[in-house]
Amino acid sequence: MKLQNTFPDPITPKSYPDKLQEVSYDPFKVMPTRLPPHPRVFISKAQLASARKRVAAKHPVDIACLKTLIANGKLDESLPARIPFPDKDGLLGRYAHNAQRNALAALLTGNHAHRRRAIALLRLVAPACPKVKWNGFEHGLISHLAAAYDLLSVTPLNPADDRTFRTMLADMPARLNLCVHRNCNNHNAMNLSARITVGAALGDQQIIHDSLYGNQSPTGWRYGIIHTLRHDILADGMQWEGTMGYHMVVAVVLAESLTVLQNCGVDLWHRELPSLMQNDGHDEHRGWGPKGMKCFKAMLDVFFYQMFPNGDYSTLHDQILGNIRGVGAWWPLFPKAWEVYRDPKYTWLLNRIRHDYPAKPASPLPPWFREGRGEMDFVRLESRTWPKGSFSLAKDAAFSLVGRHVNGCSNLPVNGTTILRADAAREDSPAAMLYWGPHWAGHRSPGALHIDLHVGGHRITQAPHIYKGAYDDPRHLRWVRTTIAHNTVAMDEQSMFPFDFDTQSAWEYDHWRDTISDGVQESFQPGHAFKAVRASNDNMYRGVKLDRTILLTRDYLIDVYRVTGDTPHQFDWAMHLGAPVERPPRATSVSLGGRRGYHLIKQAWRHPQRAGWITVPFTVGSLDLRTQILLPARAELIVARDPLPDDLTPIGDREKPGPRTAVIVRAKAAKVLFLSVWHFDGKTPTVHATGTADTDVDLLIGKGRNQARWRFPIDA
Numbered sequence: 001m002k003l004q005n006t007f008p009d010p011i012t013p014k015s016y017p018d019k020l021q022e023v024s025y026d027p028f029k030v031m032p033t034r035l036p037p038h039p040r041v042f043i044s045k046a047q048l049a050s051a052r053k054r055v056a057a058k059h060p061v062d063i064a065c066l067k068t069l070i071a072n073g074k075l076d077e078s079l080p081a082r083i084p085f086p087d088k089d090g091l092l093g094r095y096a097h098n099a100q101r102n103a104l105a106a107l108l109t110g111n112h113a114h115r116r117r118a119i120a121l122l123r124l125v126a127p128a129c130p131k132v133k134w135n136g137f138e139h140g141l142i143s144h145l146a147a148a149y150d151l152l153s154v155t156p157l158n159p160a161d162d163r164t165f166r167t168m169l170a171d172m173p174a175r176l177n178l179c180v181h182r183n184c185n186n187h188n189a190m191n192l193s194a195r196i197t198v199g200a201a202l203g204d205q206q207i208i209h210d211s212l213y214g215n216q217s218p219t220g221w222r223y224g225i226i227h228t229l230r231h232d233i234l235a236d237g238m239q240w241e242g243t244m245g246y247h248m249v250v251a252v253v254l255a256e257s258l259t260v261l262q263n264c265g266v267d268l269w270h271r272e273l274p275s276l277m278q279n280d281g282h283d284e285h286r287g288w289g290p291k292g293m294k295c296f297k298a299m300l301d302v303f304f305y306q307m308f309p310n311g312d313y314s315t316l317h318d319q320i321l322g323n324i325r326g327v328g329a330w331w332p333l334f335p336k337a338w339e340v341y342r343d344p345k346y347t348w349l350l351n352r353i354r355h356d357y358p359a360k361p362a363s364p365l366p367p368w369f370r371e372g373r374g375e376m377d378f379v380r381l382e383s384r385t386w387p388k389g390s391f392s393l394a395k396d397a398a399f400s401l402v403g404r405h406v407n408g409c410s411n412l413p414v415n416g417t418t419i420l421r422a423d424a425a426r427e428d429s430p431a432a433m434l435y436w437g438p439h440w441a442g443h444r445s446p447g448a449l450h451i452d453l454h455v456g457g458h459r460i461t462q463a464p465h466i467y468k469g470a471y472d473d474p475r476h477l478r479w480v481r482t483t484i485a486h487n488t489v490a491m492d493e494q495s496m497f498p499f500d501f502d503t504q505s506a507w508e509y510d511h512w513r514d515t516i517s518d519g520v521q522e523s524f525q526p527g528h529a530f531k532a533v534r535a536s537n538d539n540m541y542r543g544v545k546l547d548r549t550i551l552l553t554r555d556y557l558i559d560v561y562r563v564t565g566d567t568p569h570q571f572d573w574a575m576h577l578g579a580p581v582e583r584p585p586r587a588t589s590v591s592l593g594g595r596r597g598y599h600l601i602k603q604a605w606r607h608p609q610r611a612g613w614i615t616v617p618f619t620v621g622s623l624d625l626r627t628q629i630l631l632p633a634r635a636e637l638i639v640a641r642d643p644l645p646d647d648l649t650p651i652g653d654r655e656k657p658g659p660r661t662a663v664i665v666r667a668k669a670a671k672v673l674f675l676s677v678w679h680f681d682g683k684t685p686t687v688h689a690t691g692t693a694d695t696d697v698d699l700l701i702g703k704g705r706n707q708a709r710w711r712f713p714i715d716a
Contacts, residue, residue: 013214013221014281021216023209028226028273030212031205032264039107041150041200042100043379044263048107048154051379055108060364065378066108072375073101075117083128092128095121096144103151104376118148119161126168136179137187139194142172143256146194146201153201172198173207177217184223184232184284185241185441186249192225193253193260200260208264211257221282225257229268229296231276234287236403237298237305238415241441244306244313245320245651251299252331258296259336259380269296269340275401284511285440287414290401298400300337303327304345305403305410306419308454309393310427311352311652316435316450316463316486318443318471319650324349325356326652332368332377339383347389393424409526411533416519420531420552428456430680432552436519436535439498442507446496447486448519448537449548453557455680458620461487461575465657468648475600477506479643482597484662489546489563489674490572493595496540502596515539522547523716529553534716543567549712555681556701560712561674562693573665573674575627579618581639581661584608590638601662604640615684616663624682627663630675630689635667677701 010027011020019025039048054062083091099121106114125145132138149165157165176195181187192211199207214224232240232250239247258268272293279288303324307313311324327333327349334353338346350366357367369378397405404411408424411417416437423429431454435447445463453460464485467473479485483495494500497517498508510517519537534549544565551558563571586608592598607614614637617626631637645657665674671693679685685706691697697712 012280014279017216017221020213021206021210023205025213026209028271030226030261030266030268030271031209032261032266035200035203035264038153039150040263041197041260042104042147042263042376043151047263047380047382050382051108054384059384061369061384062378064363064365065369065375066105068375069101070105070109070114073098073105073114073117075102075113079120079124083124085128085131087128087132092125092132093138093141093144095125096141096148099125099148100144100151101376103148104379107151107154108379115152115155118152119157122148122152122165122168123161126164129168129171134175134178136176136191138175139190139253142176142194143197145169145172146197150201166202169198169202170204173210173215177215177219177222180219182217182220182222183282184228186239186246186253188223189228189232189250189253191222192228193257196225196257196260200264223280223282225254225268226273227276227280228254230273230294231280231283231287232285233294233296233299233400234412234414235275235290235292235294235401236412236414237302237400238403238412238417239299240285240287240415241443242415242437243317243319243321243443244303245318246443247299247302248321248327248329248333252333254296254299255331255333255336271295286438286516287440292401294400297337297341297343298403300333300341300346301397301399302403302412304349304391304393305397305399305405306412306417308419308431308433309421309424309429310454310457312454312457312459313650314433314435314452314463315459315465315650316433316447316452317445318466318480319463320466321652322650323652323654325353326650328353328368328371329651330372332373332381335368335377335381335383338386339381344387344389345391347386348391349389350386351389393421407526407528407531409524409531409533411521411524411526413521416521416535418521418524418533418535420526420533420550422531422552422554430455430552430554430557432550432557434533434535434548434550436521436537436548438519439496439510439517442509444509445481445486446483446499446540447488448496448517448540449535449546449561450486450488451548451550451559452487453678455625456621456623458623459578460620460623460625460678462578462660463487463576464642464660465645465650466648468646471506475643477504478596479600481506481508484572484574484597484601484664485576485642487575488548488573489561490574490597491541491544491569493570493572493593493598494541495597500541523549541565541569544569551710551712555679557678557680558699558710559674559676559678560697562714563672563674564693565670568668568670570666570668571672571674573667573672575663575676576642576660577618577620577663578658578660579620579625580659581616581618581663583639587639592638592640600643601640602643604638607637607639610636613687617684618661623680626679626682626684628677628679628684628687629663629665630673630687631665632667632669632672632674634669635665635672638662638664638666640664673697675699
């Protein structure tokens with residue numbers, strides 16, 4: 001169908017996909033009008049000139065990085081006559097990477113041997129490409145090839161080589177289209193990063209346009225970078241899949257795409273784009289709206305507001321990033337962000353990273369030049385000194401459309417995360433995180449209303465860690481993807497929706513089901529004397545409402561967890577401590593059975609006390625802590641050993657994951673109130689409570705002048 005008149009607002013893939021693919025269709029004015037000469041992919045002409053000056057001036061950082069670049073390029077390594085297949089040694093990927101290294105070294109040193117080596121490597125790779133069984137996930141290899149060609153093209157190639165290399169690159173978009181992930185997730189963001197690199201290297205406006213606005217692949221429409229920025233970066237700044245690790249992955253590949261566009265004369269770093277308000281046709285999540293403009297920078301700011309006071313992140317969901325100090329593991333995200341935005345909190349972070357990862361005495365290199373791509377990234381980054389910078393969690397802030405940080409507490413209402421910090425100015429301050437968001441991504445676990453407690457720079461309670469085998473490890477499905485592994489409530493030994501059946505997939509999410517998983521934030525109180533948040537969810541278990549309030553002070557946390565339904569069930573309230581719990585005399589051993597998740601919890605025992613408040617002391621590091629738990633009627637307290645983690649350490653963490661202890665309160669009723677007080681000062685004050693799951697709850701802590709009275713209204 002020929003479109004006679006363009007809609008006044010941007011068209012979508014649902015209406016006229018052919019029109020949306022036309023290079024002339026550019027409603028957001030993001031297409032480069034005139035491409036600059038080579039180089040314009042990995043670096044710009046100005047960056048190359050600046051890097052050459054620093055090398056000529058023998059700047060210590062540049063000389064050290066250049067030395068590593070040349071060594072890793074393996075100029076003197078013998079090459080085969082052809083790449084053998086099967087390519088058991090991974091020569092294709094290694095040669096693509098070394099082609100980029102040598103092409104860059106040639107421009108920096110003037111040594112023609114590097115240029116000859118880069119050309120020789122591409123001559124080996126080009127005829128091998130048709131023999132490869134591509135799957136569309138080869139974005140790294142393809143990006144190296146495109147960057148190498150762009151760097152070599154600064155000086156014209158001979159026509160035969162130029163034709164060969166351009167033909168090789170021109171085939172890459174079709175190979176990238178083999179990737180089965182073509183919509184909202186992290187794999188498509190990686191795919192688009194490689195695609196725009198190819199388009200910029202070839203000077204192909206169609207490929208660049210496809211990268212930005214999307215394209216029709218053989219298996220359906222593939223979303224572009226514009227969709228990612230408008231929809232998949234939520235209105236609170238979080239990447240929709242919901243973990244800081246995958247947030248980092250997408251931030252990194254988007255930053256690479258934005259860097260290539262910047263080198264082509266287009267600034268998307270500062271560009272605000274309107275939030276997507278409805279389904280583009282193939283959306284994987286419901287994070288549309290609200291009306292307003294969003295900028296990539298909010299995605300960077302979220303790294304600061306999702307952290308506990310010492311920089312740690314919760315290990316909830318598929319978390320691979322443990323602390324903000326690890327955020328530069330794969331790409332110099334914040335060195336680049338500092339040069340783009342000049343935000344003082346970014347250099348605050350850079351100096352923190354330098355402090356936490358000090359260089360050897362003889363080395364001039366900060367971490368982002370020592371590790372990974374530093375051997376090449378030094379030409380893209382101008383700064384060699386960084387001001388002290390400043391950042392404080394005690395300062396209020398707004399990020400993106402709805403993300404808010406008030407009085408030391410951060411609220412991300414679309415992702416569904418609230419972080420309370422008792423004293424945001426102190427790194428050892430008590431803090432707590434409540435997760436109440438939707439299970440709308442495969443990288444999330446069935447842990448609605450999960451909480452994490454952080455005190456004195458330690459994770460006191462935790463979610464399960466990913467294992468070395470990641471998603472292929474059977475424990476990922478049978479432990480990490482179970483509700484009992486989380487700090488929340490499980491019903492009838494069954495995991496929450498959408499893991500409410502014995503699935504063999506670790507990727508369940510509500511997109512595949514008729515029911516949605518959304519929770520509701522009932523209140524958020526970031527006060528001075530205390531901080532509190534309340535959330536509920538009636539979508540996890542049929543006919544049951546889960547309602548949790550946590551209240552934080554400098555001395556303790558109060559956890560009020562109400563469970564209400566019409567018929568009796570077994571409810572297991574679980575908290576997983578990063579510490580052992582001493583077994584008291586007269587405790588009896590019990591078995592938690594063979595249901596999924598439960599079958600991995602071992603050495604379980606039942607506390608001999610069967611009513612009233614039970615005090616559970618434990619120690620984390622040098623902290624003397626305790627929790628006081630009120631047993632519901634006819635309930636029991638069970639303590640057991642969680643399955644051991646392996647030594648896979650979240651990026652940025654300094655300590656390997658340790659063993660966890662499960663503290664479980666088991667009750668059988670239609671309505672249950674789970675009430676606990678977590679003390680940070682080693683004291684065990686008198687506590688008294690009145691109320692039920694469906695009434696107001698009153699709690700007294702302490703005596704006399706030191707007594708505190710708290711009320712948790714049911715209808716507030």
